[in-house]
Amino acid sequence: MKWYVGFLYDGVGYVNQTSWGNGDSLKDVVSSWLQDGLKVAVVWIVLTRTDCAVQGVLWCLPAGYDAGCSSPSLVIVGAAPQFQCTDMYRRDRLHLSSRLTLNCSQNVQVRYAWVLEYLVLADDSMYVATLPSDVPLDLYDLVVPATVLDYGILGIQLNASICGDSADQCNNIIGSIDALGCFMVVPSALVAQLAGGSSRSVPSGSDVVLDASQSHDPDANVTGQELTYDWGCDLAQTGSDCSLPAGTLDLQTSVLEVSGADLQQGQVYRFSVLVSYPGRTSSERVNQTLAILQPDVPTVQIRYLFTLSVNSHGEEAHDT
DSSP: OEEEEEEEEOSSSEEEEEEEOSSOOHHHHHHHHHHTTOOEEEEEEEEEOOSEEEEOSSEEEETTOOSOOOOOEEEEETBOSTTOEEEEETTSOEEEEEEEEOOOSSOOEEEEEEEEEEEETTTTEEEEOOOOTTOOSSSSEEEEOTTOSOSEEEEEEEEEEEESSOTTTOOSEEEEEEEEEEEEEEOOOOBOOOTTOSEEEEETTOOEEEEOTTOBOTTSSSOGGGSEEEEEEEETTTOOBOOOOTTTTTOOSSEEEEOGGGSOTTOEEEEEEEEEOTTSOOOOOEEEEEEEEOOOOOOOOOOOOOEEEEOTTSOEEEEO
């Protein structure tokens, strides 16, 4: 026996649907939900139930239980309520915890189990999320480091098994309850950076190097070498074209070199760069103004040296 729990969109917000899957295929169940006026199936999670004497939507008490436990309640703290799917950035850490409400007439222990699965809408399939080996999935809370999760729809199932013996063994399962969560793991925009800040001054005739090599992908999926760099330049006072030699700005590399001979003394240039990558949101364009100063002029200093001395005859003598 299976519970199919769906996260769907009704044109206004996300809602949930539940259905017994008594031999029905997943596609048949989802099709029936769509016929109810729901527009887009966002995610579904399949829950297997066996030997349930008392069954709720997400909880099960097996035959012969005698702990005197009332209907339990389990919530994933950090996930959206009411089965809603919420966006999260891959660059962010995922931190979830559980809140279990349980009233039993005898001492019990609880064993937790987290399951994270991605949904692939193209072929109606799901696959288990690959997590670092040091991420425990049997605690009351779950912490997934940043830049680990894949883009897409992430379904989360937390199972709490109520044990009459130790939580480590849990040979005597008094009951179990599940809580569900849903996240859309989305990409961040790329980030462009120019070394040296927003403005610089250089002497006339000096070659200029503009370094955007610190531009990056916050999601750690794209390296700086894979980014495309789009350079631009205009005059800060007028906004007109910089009139640099043809091809100067066409290089799509992270470092741009401009000859000092092409930069006019007393002018203020505004260079900019934007980084992009196929399938990702481009960065905002960042600017750096460059003031071209007069060249260094040698300093000439004139000093008058006067030395006064008295010889042995008492006569003054001086040198200039």
